[in-house]
Amino acid sequence: MPPVASVVIPAHDAAAFLGEALAACLAQTLPEIEVIVVDDGSRDRTWDILTAAAAGDRRIRPLRRAAAGGPGAARNAGLDLAEGRWVALLDADDLFLPDRLQRLVGQAERLQADLVADNPERRDFASGRRLGSLLPAAATSAGPLSLLALVQGDMPDQPADSKLGYLKPVFRRSFLEQHRLRYAEDIRVGEDFLFLFECLARGGRCHLLPEPGYVYRVREGSLSQGNAGALQLSRANRRLPGLLPPGAEPALRALLRRRQRLIDFDCFAFEIAGGHPGAALRHLHWGGPAHALRQFRLAAGAARRRLAGRG
Structure with missing residues (x-):
């Protein structure tokens, strides 16, 4: 009999913590699961740890990729193997947490949802100290999440630790298969948000x-990729308007344009700081005199810092 749920874990050089992730899966109160772990070209003992764990529990299904393809490629390989509902x-x-899958699957089926997400709990990796929930209480509700609300909840000028792009929903597999939904393999930052956006754009009913x-x-640096990550985010965001359903509301299109401007300002700053003014020009937007002045001051400051470094 097929499992009720499939858990897909991409693992690259994960020997230091993979065992804990596996233990959390195998301790689920929903017993009818499979755990598909994709070793994405690891160079440490990830594969040895994985195969040893699989020998002790038939619910673990190991898959090894010879070369690292990134989180999107590893997740897609796992999705292709998944048999759970x-x-x-x-x-x-x-x-x-131990009851997560049982609770979310039960809620999803009761709500007839295509995907359901809970409110992630943040913990310090080193100490295990609880740091609070990822999302404010106002961001969660039993009603379906709209595309507009999704984008409003993941704008670049929001605090990095309260964005909807960090959600990890549970998906109805038949919905993913029906719409041939898979992760973008060429995007390494923001691929979760891109995938979630496409799910909703295809009519997916998502409950928070x-x-x-x-x-x-x-972990240090895990909530923010800095301005370097903005280059990937810019590429991902440029794909969002093409995924919009016919008749998408003008407010949503306008918000996506604003999101692009904010992301591209970070890209501009990154390229200027790196001494690449030509590349920076690709990310310029005319946003009025105040915006132009801000970009000019940024460029001038970066130039002064480079000249001072040569002195």
Whole structure:
């Protein structure tokens, strides 16, 4: 009999924490699961740890990729193998609380949803200290999440630790298969948001629930990729308007344009700071005199810092 849920874990050089992620999956109160772990070209002992764990529990299904293809490629390989009615994604350095899958699958089926997400709980990776929920209470509700609300909840000028792009929903596998939905393999930052956006654009009914269940373990630099990550975010965001359904509301299109301007300002700053003014020009937007002045001051400041470094 097929499992009720498939958990897909992409793992690259994850030997230091993969065992904890596996233990959290195998401790789920929903027993009818499979755990598909994709070793994405690891150079450490990830594969040895994975195969040893699989020998002790038949629910673990290991898959090895010879070369690292990134999180999107690893997740897609896992999705292609999944047999569960529901699919959950888990990053190898994160955890599930014990009742997460049973609770979310039950809620999803009761609500007739295509995807359901809970409110991730943040914990310090080193100490395990709880840092609070990822989302404010106002961001969670039992009603379906709209595309407009999704974008409003993941704008670049929001605090990095309260964005909807960090959600880890549980997906109805038949919905993913019906719409041939897979992760973008050429995007390494923001691929989760791009995938979630496409799910909603294809008509997916997504519910956000206030209870915690996904444990997001915060390591240094894990919540923000800095301006370098903005280059990937810019590429991902440029794909969003092409995914919009016919008749998408003008407010949503306008918000996506604003999101692009904000992301591209970070790209501009990154390229200027790196001494690449030509590349920076590709990210310029005319946003009025104040915006132009801000970009000019940024460029001038970066130039002064480079000249001072040569002195």
